Amino acid sequence: MGGRGTRAADVWYLTRATLRDSDRRLLGRERIKQGLERLNGRRRGQGPAMECPIPAALNAAAADGVAP
Secondary structure (H helix, E strand, O other): OOOOOOOOHHHHHHHHHHOHHHHHHHHHHHHHHHHHHHHHHHHOOOOOOOOOHHHHHHHHHHHOOOOO
C-alpha cells in the first residue's frame, strides 16, 4: 500500500476486515439471496438479457417452418 495510493483490493480488504461478524453474516445472506433470485428469474425465463440466444433462434426457426 506504500505511496502508490490504495488499490481497490486493499480498500475491499480493509472494509471487509472492519465489519463485525453479524454484519458480515448479513452481507453473505443478502448476496446468497440475490444470487438465488437471479437464478430463479433465469430459470423462469424472466432473467436478464444475457439469456442464451440459441433457444430463441430455434423458436424463431420453428415459427418460420424451418425447424431443424
